[in-house]
Amino acid sequence: MQVIVIGGGITGLAAAHRLTHSGARVTVVEAGDRFGGKLRRGEVAGVGVDLGAESILARRPEAVELAEAAGLGDALHPPAPVGAAIWTGGALRPLPKGQLMGVPGSAAALTGVLSDSGLARIARDAELPPLQVGEDAGIGALVAERMGHEVVDRLVEPLLGGVYAGDAYRISLRAAVPQLYEAARTHDSLLAAVRAVQRQQEEARKGRPAGPVFNGIDGGVGRLPEAVAAACRAAGATLVSGVAVTGLRRTARGWAAALADGRSLTADGVILAVPAGAAARLLAAEAPAAGRELGALEYASMALVTLAFRRADLxxxxxxxxxxxxxxxxxxxxxxxxxxxxxGWAAAADPDLFVLRTSIGRYGEAGPLQWEDAELVRAARGDLGEAVGLAAEPVDAVVTRWYDGLPQYQVGHPAWVARVRGYLAALPGLRLCGAAYDGVGIAACVASGTRAARELLLTPQAGPRQETGE
Structure with a gap:
């Protein structure tokens, strides 16, 4: 079986890895000049750092297994066991435990983060009419209705913002926190639903070896796509970068992809592992209804400001x-x-330096991304000074912009995904995967690409092709 994978981010590479190691002949085509998508390594003051995603959810197996298969098993390590904080009410406070993406199982869980009136409002959830979530609901809208806006604004929004950079009031409960959605359908209050999920999680952990929630990779998570790409090449895959796919059409024996450099590739199947807008353009001719749906998906942009300081200056x-x-x-x-x-690997790279990074940008607030690099650095340093008293001059700074980097999982997202894939069901040999559909984290993207490859491998081939590809 010959397959073209369009998109060389971690989703496309995961699909290619599964395909090549199942005997398929694979060509990966990436429009950018490198592979890896939002997983990218760089340097600040000579220290290697991640300029994109920096950790892998370890409680899902897919990304960990891919890293191990690519030879990075010994490089997987959890973060240091130190707590995170939230900057609220003008002060840093420990990030509360006993909550699920900011939704508490009791008012006591948010003591110190919310006002007394905010804490009292949480308890009223149990006194309200029975919970109704229907087919979906905005997380923030539901929590505000049941527990008050302060919970959303002070905790749910920043936690969800770290994942989606989105509007918490519009993010899909069913897509973003599916366990809570299911529990909310069978419990009368949101407090009871959260506690039910927490009990399920505790039961699931019983009898299992204790393991980390997240893992990093020595040298940066950006090593993962590099290793997977190398493994694909070693297994016989062809990886092409710096060339965009400009057109996609069905043929009598499969699919043909037109490349910007004038070449045409043909194959039995195609995997689209690109952002929704790019997929919309490629499907406009063969699946116009799917293309219209895909073109409507909104994205958020963000920037990372990575700074290095001399420890002696702090x-x-x-x-x-x-x-x-x-x-x-x-x-x-x-x-x-x-x-x-x-x-630990970052600290060991240069013990005399202290490296940190800040993120900037939320859905609908792209203004700061238009600032000059120096302005972003100055703004980040100003906030850091007020939050933790950091006043030293950095020895180096790197600004990384991710335009349209995070798809927005708004209310109705699961139904949207089902519609898109339903439209494509009539197109044999085509699969769609990536962060826009099945989850935005690395593990979810790996799972999405692997699933697409597995399904494509089960598709009956049309027989010998009359066209050949390079």
Whole structure:
């Protein structure tokens, strides 16, 4: 079987890895000049750092298994066991436990983060009419209705913002926190639903070896796509970068992809592992209804400001692994990660330096991304100074912009995904995968690509092709 994988991010590479190791002949075509998508390595002051995603959800097996298969098993390590904080009410406070993406199982779980009136409002959830979530609901809208806006603004929003950079009031409960959605359908209050999920999680952990929630990779998670790409090449795959696919059409024996450099590739099957907008353009001719749906998906843009300081210049090192910032605080940054504290490999790379990074940008607030690099650095340093007293001059700074980097899982997202894939069901030999559909984390993207490859391998081939591809 010959397959064209369009898109060389971690989703496309995961699909290619599964295909090549199942005997298929694979060509991966990536429009950019490198493979890896939102997983990208770089340097600040000579220290290797991640300039995109920095951790892997270890409680899902897919990304860990892919890393191990690509030879990175010994490089997988959890972050340092130090707590994170939230910058709220003008002060850093420990990130509360006993909550599920910011939704508490009791008012006591948020003591110190919310006002007395905010805590009292949570308890009223149990006194309201029975919970009704229907086919889907906005997480923030539901939590505000049951527990008050303060819970959303001070905790749900910053936690969801770290994942989606989105509007918490519009993010799909069913897509973003499916366990809570299912529990909410069978419990009368949101408090009871959260506690039910927490009990399920505790039961699931019983009898299992204790393991980390997240893992990093020595040298950066950006090593993962590099290793997977190398493994694909070693298994016989062809990887092409710097060339966009400009057209996609069905043929009598499969599919043909037109490349920007004038070449045409033909294959039995195609996997589309590109952002929704790019997929919409490629499917406009063969699946116009799917193309219209895909073209309507919204994205959020964000920037990362990575800074390196001499430890000798710092009056004191900030504690913990970092902090989140609620939008209602009116700050520029939405989070900070103390890289040299969180990841042992980063601290060991240069013990004289302290490296951290901040993230900037939320859905509908792309203004700061238009600022010059120096302005973003200045804004990040200003917020860091107020939050943790960091006043030193950095020895190096790197600004990385991710335009349209995070798809927005708004209310009705699962139904949208079902519609899109339903339209494509009539097109044999075509699969769609990536962060826009099955989850935005690395593990979810790997699972999405692997599933697409598995399904394609089960598709009956049309027989010998008359066309040949390069």
């Amino acid at each position: 009056a004191r090192l900030p504690g913990g692994s970092g902090f989140l910032v609620p939008a209602v605080e009116g700050r520029t940054i939405k989070a900070a990660t103390f890289t040299s504290t969180k990841w």
